[in-house]
Amino acid sequence: MPIKFWIENILIIEFFIFVLETIVILRTKPIYMPVPKLIKILRLIKKKFLIGRE
Structure with missing residues (x-):
């Protein structure tokens, strides 16, 4: 595997x-913290994380 x-x-x-x-x-x-707000924060973190990888 590579x-x-x-x-x-x-x-x-x-x-x-x-x-x-x-x-x-x-x-x-x-x-x-309400769950939808937590999910939004996690999505933002994920976006930043994915952008940082490229």
Whole structure:
């Protein structure tokens, strides 16, 4: 398998770990954030992440 494939997979895994950490931080904080707002934020992060990769 090409090296590029492995690099992309590692980046995707790192991104998902980052998302999970973000969700955990938001849920442990007393500030309650509605789910749609959280999804919007995660989509923005994902867009920035994907743009950063290119």
